[in-house]
Amino acid sequence: xxxxxxxxxxxxxxxxxxxxxxxxxxxxxxxxxxxxxxxxxxxxxxxxxxxxxxxxxxxxxxxxxxxxxxxxxxxxxxxxxxxxxxxxxxxxxxxxxxxxxxxxxxxxxxxxxxxxxxxxxxxxxxxxxxxxxxxxxxxxxxxxxxxxxxxxxxxxxxxxxxxxxxxxxxxxxxxxxxxxxxxxxxxxxxxxxxxxxxxxxxxxxxxxxxxxxxxxxxxxxxxxxxxxxxxxxxxxxxxxxxxxxxxxxxxxxxxxxxxxxxxxxxxxxxxxxxxxxxxxxxxxxxxxxxxxxxxxxxxxxxxxxxxxxxxxxxxxxxxxx
Numbered sequence: 629x630x631x632x633x634x635x636x637x638x639x640x641x642x643x644x645x646x647x648x649x650x651x652x653x654x655x656x657x658x659x660x661x662x663x664x665x666x667x668x669x670x671x672x673x674x675x676x677x678x679x680x681x682x683x684x685x686x687x688x689x690x691x692x693x694x695x696x697x698x699x700x701x702x703x704x705x706x707x708x709x710x711x712x713x714x715x716x717x718x719x720x721x722x723x724x725x726x727x728x729x730x731x732x733x734x735x736x737x738x739x740x741x742x743x744x745x746x747x748x749x750x751x752x753x754x755x756x757x758x759x760x761x762x763x764x765x766x767x768x769x770x771x772x773x774x775x776x777x778x779x780x781x782x783x784x785x786x787x788x789x790x791x792x793x794x795x796x797x798x799x800x801x802x803x804x805x806x807x808x809x810x811x812x813x814x815x816x817x818x819x820x821x822x823x824x825x826x827x828x829x830x831x832x833x834x835x836x837x838x839x840x841x842x843x844x845x846x847x848x849x850x851x852x853x854x855x856x857x858x859x860x861x862x863x864x865x866x867x868x869x870x871x872x873x874x875x876x877x878x879x880x881x882x883x884x885x886x887x888x889x890x891x892x893x894x895x896x897x898x899x900x901x902x903x904x905x906x907x908x909x910x911x912x913x914x915x916x917x918x919x920x921x922x923x924x925x926x927x928x929x930x931x932x933x934x935x936x937x938x939x940x941x942x943x944x945x946x947x948x949x
Contacts, residue, residue: 643659661725662686663847664710664741664816665893669719670708678717679705681871687816687849692842694862694879697892701868703851704746707818710849711743712736724815738766739774742814742846746821747803752794756804759793763808771811778807799830803837810841817841819850835861855893859883867892891943 665686672678679702708714710721710730720729723739733743751759760778764771772934779786784800785807793804802822809817822838823831831854839861842848844888852858859865859879867888868874875888882888 654660662722663689663691663722664723664849666706666710667719669706669709669716669721671705671714671716671719673705673714679714679871680719682719682845683868683871683873684719685849685866685873689815689847690842690845691847691863692838692861693847693849694865695849695851695868696858696865697868697874702871703868705871706822706868707743707754707820707849707851707916710739711818714930734766737812737814740813740815742809742812742817744802744805744809744817744822746824749813750793750796750801753792754798755790756794756807757789757929759808760806762813763811767812769849774811777813778810780870782807782837783809797830798826799833802826802834806837806841810846814846816847816849819848819852821851821853822864823854831857849885853888856883 643841665684667684669680669683671680672680681702683702683704683706685693685695695706697703705714709716712730712735716730720727722728723736723741726739728736728739728741731739736743751762757775760775761768761771764774775786781787782803785803793801796804806817806819806822819838822834826834835857838848838850850858850862859882862879864876865879865882866873867882869892874893875882875885879883883893
């Protein structure tokens with residue numbers, strides 16, 4: 629376990645796996661042992677190919693931890709390694725002092741680890757209430773108690789409990805996925821890019837929900853593509869690069885660290901901007917195609933009407949066709 633010392637007077641982020649920084653304003657006080665910590669994790673998907681190359685991350689009770697870094701740095705792989713979905717070749721993971729390295733997901737859930745994946749994180753054909761029931765299949769007798777807790781945090785889930793999850797927006801689905809993960813009363817919640825693919829307004833709503841979960845007493849470890857927003861709300865953060873934790877400190881320290889800004893924040897912002905522009909370009913192409921199709925259809929209909937000596941309204945072409 630790393631030794632957390634008092635930050636330097638400059639307030640700059642620390643290099644390497646030891647976080648030499650105090651908590652940010654309003655953050656949980658780090659006392660006792662971490663609720664979850666990993667030590668020198670080496671892990672990967674294919675034999676001989678490691679994605680994590682000595683990753684050490686700690687989360688104390690009540691902390692909101694952010695993990696940022698360039699594409700391919702191993703951020704999501706770290707969460708999957710913790711949650712038993714990636715083979716760990718060396719290193720260890722401890723939950724409240726117990727070694728949980730390599731345990732399968734069902735065992736981890738029963739021990740207090742919750743996970744919200746980035747994609748396919750709800751059962752679309754089930755209702756909101758049924759999705760929450762699926763989160764508690766190991767302890768169905770306490771459904772009423774946990775349902776009340778989750779719907780107190782997210783009242784919309786209670787008022788729309790019978791609505792099918794597949795009919796919800798992306799941000800609403802994230803809320804259902806978070807609620808389902810909370811049904812087992814986890815000690816730590818792992819979130820994999822909860823704002824990915826959402827509009828700026830929905831992103832803000834998602835970050836607010838993450839903050840609400842954390843204030844309810846749940847430690848959160850969040851991988852996030854929106855690096856600046858992540859650093860603004862987290863207590864501490866880690867910058868992963870090539871499978872290692874390259875920098876760590878409070879969110880404010882990392883935001884203000886010139887080296888972190890130069891090496892990572894500009895690149896991450898460019899990645900997000902490129903992805904946003906790609907979506908906008910795709911939408912513009914689809915819209916242009918639809919308009920062109922509709923115009924062509926109108927001209928053809930007008931010509932047919934003139935040839936027949938009749939006048940009739942043009943039928944717009946369906947862009948999807």
